[in-house]
Amino acid sequence: MISLAGRDILHAWGKFVFTGIGLGLLIGVTLTMAGVYRGMVDDANVLLDNSGADLWVVQKDTQGPYAEASSLSDDSYRSILAMPGVARVANVTYLTMQVSAAGDGKAHDVRAMVVGVTPDGAGHPGQPGYLVQGRRLTRSHYEAVADVAAGFALGERIRIRRNIYTVVGLTRRMVSSGGDPMVFIPIKDAQEAQFLKDNDAILAQRARTAQSPALNRPGVPGLLDAVIASQSSNTSVNAVLVQIAPGASPDAVAEPIRRWKHLSVFTRAQMQSILIEKLIATAAKQIAMFLVILAIVSAAIVAFIIYTLTMGKIREIAVLKLIGTTNRTIAAMIMQQAVALGLIGFVVGKVAATFWAPVFPKYVLLESADALRGLAAVVVICILASVVAIRAALKVDPAEAIGG
C-alpha cells in the first residue's frame, strides 16, 4: 500500500523538515524552561542532600540557616550530641558573599556561598560529598574546597575577607538554594569571615569604644583591652547539623532537642518545605507561570502550523477527493503528517535542549519524565490540531480542484 502521507512528505520534504526543525526549537525552548524550573527546585534539594543532615538545629524561633538568619553558640553541639538518637553532629556556618581570586592580574570575583565546616570530617554532616579533583580540607585554616561552577582552579588562591585561601579541592553541584556555588572553608575561619569587619571598621570601633567613659575608665587599666577583645571574637555558628543513629526516627530525635535545649529543629521534610514552599516559592512560581504560558503558546503555534500546512495543500486534497479517495484515507494522511511533524519537532527540541542546557549559568535539569510528558503533549496537540485541519479538509468541495 502506498503511504499517502509519506509520499506527500517526500513531495515537499525540505519544507517539512525545516518546519519540523522550527517547531523543534520552540519545543526545545519549552523543555528548557521546564528544565530551568526543575533546576531551581533541584538546587534547593541538592542543598539539603549535600548537607548530609537528618536534622537541622537552629536558633529558637527562626527558620534558619537557609531561609533566615540563625545564630547559636558554637558549643551547643556538645549538649546536642548527648541527646538520645543523635549519631553525629557538626557545626556549620553559611555566608553568601563575593569571593575573589587573589591571583595577580585578572580580577574575577564570584558570588558564592561560603560554608564553614570542620576540616577533614569525611562523611560528617556539612562536608562536601564527592569531589571531582583535589582533596578535602586537612588544615584547620586557610584552605578551601570550591565548586567547579565558581570557576576557580586547583591551587588558585582566593580572598575571603582579609584572609587568603588556597583551593585544594573541587566539587560539583554543591550550590546554595539560589544556585550560587559553594566554597567550603574551615569553620574557625568561617566564623571569623562572618563576623570580622574590615580593618577600617575595626579601627573605628576601637576608637568608639575608647571614647566611651564607661568602657575606658582611667582607674581600671586593662578594661579597654578586655572590652575590645570581647568585641572582636565570634563564637557563633548558624546551625548544627545532626545525623541520627540508624533506626531512629527524625521526629522522635528532634522533639527532645526542641523541648529541652530550647532550639528550633527541622527534619528534612520540614526543611524541604521551607526551601521550596517559602524560600524559592515566588521565583519558582514566576518561572512556572512563564512555563505555562510558553507551553500554551507553543501548543497554539504547533496547532497553527499543522492547520496552515494542511490548508496549504487544500487543492491537492480536493484533487484526492475528486479521484474518489475516501475521507478516512485523507484524514489518516493529515494525522500521520501532523504526528510525524510533532515527532521530528520533539526530537529536535529534546536534542537542542540537551545541548544548550549546560551553557546556562544556572543549573538546568532536564528530567526524562518531563521529556515524556512533553512528548505526550506534543502528540496530543498534533492530533487535536490535525482534527481541526481534517474537518476543514473534508469540507472542501472537490470542484475547487478544477475551479480554483
Added chain:
Amino acid sequence: MKNFFSTHGKTLALASVVLVLVVLLGYVALRAGPLAPVPITVEAVQVKQIQPALFGIGTVEARVVHKIGPTVAGRIKRVDVQTGDTVKAGQVLGEMDAVDLDDKIAAQEATINRAQASVLAVEAQTQEVSARRAFAEQQYKRYALLLVSRSVSEEGASIKRQEFDIAQASWAAVQANLDASRQELVRARADRDGLLRQRANLRFVSPISGIVSRRDADPGTTAVAGQTVVEVIEHGSLWVSVRFDQQRAQGLAAQLPAHIVLRSRASEPLTGRVVRLEPHADAVTEEILAKVELALRPGAMPPIGELAEVTVSLPALQAGPVVPNASVQRVDGRLGVWLLDNEALRFVPIQTGATDLNGQVQILKGLTGGEQVVVYSHKALGANSRVTVVQQLPGAKP
C-alpha cells in the same frame, strides 16, 4: 534517471535527516539522561608510610614581658625612653613625680643632724657627771678612812656617802640619756633611708637588658598603682603561641620540629621547635595551646602579635594501606570507600587512621592494598550505578 533521483534522492535525504535525528536522540538519551554512565576516576590502594603533620596558627609573643610602672598612684614626671630603644639592666627609664618626698627627706636630714647634736650634748654631760662621780667617790673613800680614825664625824661621812650615791645615780641617768640619743639618731637615719628607698621606688628601672616594646604613658599623666608605663622585652626571646584544633592535635609533643610562616614573610619559612604544650587547653575554642620556638636571624625580629602559620611534622607512621581522603564517603551511616571490582561497584566499610596534610588517609581496617578505589565521581554513587572510568572528570582542570 532524473526521475529516480527526484524520488529516491528525496527519500535518501529525508531518511538521512531522520537517521541523524535518531542518532542524536540516542546519544542524548544515553549520555545525558538517567541512563548515562557516571564518570569516575580510580586509584589503586597503596601501601606506604605517611608522615602526619599538624597545622595551627598562632601569634608571635615575647617569652618574658616586663611591665614597668608605679606601685603607688601618682603623676609621671619623666619617661626617658622611646619604643624600640635598647636598654641595659638597671637603667632608669623614667620617674614618677615625688611630690613632697624630697622635702620629707630634707626634714629627716635635719632631724638626724639634731639627733647627732643631741648625742654630742649628752656625751659632754656624761663627761661632767663622770668627773663629779669620780670626785664624790674619792671623797667618800677618804671620809670612810677618816671616820675609822675618828677624825670626822659620822654625819660628815654619811653626807659624803650620800653625795657619792647621788653622783652614781646621775651617771646612770646620763648613760641612759646617751643611749636614748644614740637610738634617736639611728631611728632618724632609718627614717631617712626609708624615704630614700621610697624615692628610688619612684624611678622606673629596667630589670633586664632588652628593648622597650611599649611606652604607654607620657610625662604629666596620672597613673594608678600597677599601670604599665613602659614595657621591656628581652632581645631575641620571641616564640609563637600556637593554637591547634583539639581534634587534629594527636601526637603533638615538645621537641617536635616545626615550620613557621609569618604572615608578612610568606616566602621565607622559618624553622622552629615545639618548646612545650600548655597544661591548660582552651575549653571555649576547643584548641590545644603550645609554644614554638623561632630560629631567627639576628636583627630580623618580627613584630609581637604577628600571625604565624605553624606546621609541626610528626614522625612517619608504619607503612599501611593509604587512600586519598576524597575517596572516603559515608553511605547509610557507614564510613567506607567504593571499590571497582570487575566493572562493578562495591562499598567497603573502613576504619581510618591518621591523615597527612596532603590528604592521604591511613586505613586501619577494611583494605589491604592494591584494590581499585573510586576517588572522584561526577555524582553520588550507588551499588547499581553505571560508571565509566576516566583519567580526569569533566570540570577538573589540569
